[in-house]
Amino acid sequence: MSGQTGVAGPASAGRARRCGAKPxxxxxxxxxxxxxxxxxxxxxxxxxxxxxxxxSAHPGEGPPASGVASQGGAGSPEPALxxxxxxxxxxxxxxxxxxxxxxxxxxAAGLVAQGGGAGxxxxxxxxxxxxxxxxxxxxxxxxxxxxTRRLMIGADLVRVVTQxxxxxxxxxxxxxxxxxxxxxxxNGVCAAAFQPGVASTVPLIARDVQAxxxxxxxxxxxxxxxxxxxxxxxxxxxxxxxxxxVHAATYLVSALCLLALRLPERPGSREARxxxxxxxxxGWREFLARPWMWGVxxxxxxxxxxxxxxxxxxxxxxxxxxxxxxxxxxVNSALGVxxxxxxxxxxxxxxxxxLRAGAIALFGFAxxxxxxxxxxxxxxxxxxxxxxxxxxxxxxxxxxxxVQTQVPGAVLNRIHAYEVAGSLVMLPVGQALxxxxxxxxxxxEVLLAGGATTLLVCALLLAASPIRTLRRRExxxxxxRAQP
Numbered sequence: 377m378s379g380q381t382g383v384a385g386p387a388s389a390g391r392a393r394r395c396g397a398k399p400x401x402x403x404x405x406x407x408x409x410x411x412x413x414x415x416x417x418x419x420x421x422x423x424x425x426x427x428x429x430x431x432s433a434h435p436g437e438g439p440p441a442s443g444v445a446s447q448g449g450a451g452s453p454e455p456a457l458x459x460x461x462x463x464x465x466x467x468x469x470x471x472x473x474x475x476x477x478x479x480x481x482x483x484a485a486g487l488v489a490q491g492g493g494a495g496x497x498x499x500x501x502x503x504x505x506x507x508x509x510x511x512x513x514x515x516x517x518x519x520x521x522x523x524t525r526r527l528m529i530g531a532d533l534v535r536v537v538t539q540x541x542x543x544x545x546x547x548x549x550x551x552x553x554x555x556x557x558x559x560x561x562x563n564g565v566c567a568a569a570f571q572p573g574v575a576s577t578v579p580l581i582a583r584d585v586q587a588x589x590x591x592x593x594x595x596x597x598x599x600x601x602x603x604x605x606x607x608x609x610x611x612x613x614x615x616x617x618x619x620x621x622v623h624a625a626t627y628l629v630s631a632l633c634l635l636a637l638r639l640p641e642r643p644g645s646r647e648a649r650x651x652x653x654x655x656x657x658x659g660w661r662e663f664l665a666r667p668w669m670w671g672v673x674x675x676x677x678x679x680x681x682x683x684x685x686x687x688x689x690x691x692x693x694x695x696x697x698x699x700x701x702x703x704x705x706x707v708n709s710a711l712g713v714x715x716x717x718x719x720x721x722x723x724x725x726x727x728x729x730x731l732r733a734g735a736i737a738l739f740g741f742a743x744x745x746x747x748x749x750x751x752x753x754x755x756x757x758x759x760x761x762x763x764x765x766x767x768x769x770x771x772x773x774x775x776x777x778x779v780q781t782q783v784p785g786a787v788l789n790r791i792h793a794y795e796v797a798g799s800l801v802m803l804p805v806g807q808a809l810x811x812x813x814x815x816x817x818x819x820x821e822v823l824l825a826g827g828a829t830t831l832l833v834c835a836l837l838l839a840a841s842p843i844r845t846l847r848r849r850e851x852x853x854x855x856x857r858a859q860p
Contacts, residue, residue, distance in 0.1 A: 457588060461581040461637055466592055468633035469574075472532075473596040475539075475626030477603025478610070481708060482619035484692035485611060485701050486546055487553075495811025496553055498689040502804035503557035507564030509800035512571055513659070513793045524573040524789065525634055531570035532631035538562050539624035547617030568793075575792035579780050580639055586777040587723060593773050594719030597765065600712020604705040611701070659790030666782070667842040668731065669791070672775070673798035675840070679833045680799065683826040685806015687745045690819045694748055695757070703754050710758040711744075714765020721766070722773035732844045734774030735837035740767030742830040749823030781849045 487496045518527060538559045545551040582588035610618040664670060695704040718737070727733035744764035747757045783791050813822045837843055 475623035478607035481607035486616035503560035506804035511568035543620035597715025604708035681802035710761035714762035715769040718766035718769025734771035746827035
């Protein structure tokens with residue numbers, strides 16, 4: 377189990393529904409669980425509003441950043457987007473997300489087949505999310521103190537072993553819930569070491585940060601279409617264990633792609649870095665210095681606990697028991713189609729106030745839990761899922777780009793870790809309480825409450841002035857490397 381699809385939190389809409397998995401991805405919940413549910417800083421001048429590119433211009437085009445040389449030789453401009461490094465990173469994230477988006481179908485189907493309900497599915501998801509959210513801030517400090525790429529590669533290699541273990545458990549019929557949860561905890565630790573490096577790597581490999589985020593998010597969303605369908609085919613041909621075996625292989629491919637990256641030396645030497653505890657404190661101060669960031673996180677905690685957290689296990693069990701595994705795979709694929717559309721929209725539109733635009737788009741998530749909660753037909757749930765996926769992906773790109781362009785590169789890993797931890801801390805609570813809440817109030821009522829909570833969350837995001845008024849900021853790769 378590596379994460380939930382959808383939104384792991386504001387940072388990665390693609391990670392939040394990772395099972396085992398954003399939130400945004402874009403993770404996010406966050407590539408499924410997911411997977412897997414995104415005001416100028418004090419002391420820093422407010423950036424001027426940037427006009428959108430003309431319709432004829434490619435999102436990656438623009439004036440070259442001064443002093444940036446290509447991989448091939450000094451003096452030639454670095455590609456705005458499709459450099460060798462970005463192509464490798466793109467491949468790593470795309471392949472890994474394919475495995476992450478196959479996972480929810482296999483995990484839910486396997487647990488339901490063994491007699492487990494929403495409680496079992498929720499516990500399996502919460503085991504990953506709890507360890508990830510609890511340890512990701514330490515992963516951010518390690519990422520700032522040591523070699524980020526090596527941490528990411530090491531995390532991928534450990535997950536090759538854990539997912540192979542899950543494949544063996546399901547293939548032999550010994551997939552006890554405690555064993556699944558234990559491996560989920562290990563995967564959460566690995567994700568905590570891996571995730572902070574994602575945020576700091578993107579500005580180093582692409583001059584156009586929003587185009588890079590949107591391109592990766594669109595590709596990951598495409599895997600949300602292919603992943604559930606591939607999982608259904610593999611389960612039919614082999615078993616749930618076959619899906620976990622393929623998932624292990626995707627992490628191996630990701631590790632090899634990251635191994636081939638050529639990243640510049642980061643500013644400052646390891647010897648000159650502050651002590652571990654001081655690094656944590658500095659990251660916390662930088663986090664608190666940005667009202668727009670901690671404001672989003674506080675609001676997002678409500679979304680994770682009352683909307684996204686319960687909706688993942690409840691939607692899985694309700695759709696599988698009511699319509700079958702194929703219907704659940706179709707709904708997940710529809711969510712992926714929507715994420716592709718949202719990612720493409722984020723490639724084209726560059727709003728002057730990205731968080732405001734993302735919050736408006738996020739209203740589109742509400743129909744998804746409502747459609748499942750009302751017990752609507754599969755075509756209507758599929759339609760609602762397309763809209764929800766587009767909303768999550770667009771928000772995820774706006775959030776990720778805002779964090780990566782507003783935060784200095786020297787502390788980006790730590791701040792990203794704090795915002796991921798904050799956005800996910802309530803997700804395991806929502807997942808773990810999904811079963812008891814459904815037993816007390818009914819699954820439909822809990823899902824309808826999740827839809828209402830989504831509307832409230834969007835309203836709160838738009839009501840907060842530091843979030844609503846924050847203007848976009850363009851930061852090229854050279855400037856990000858040079859930031860103190």
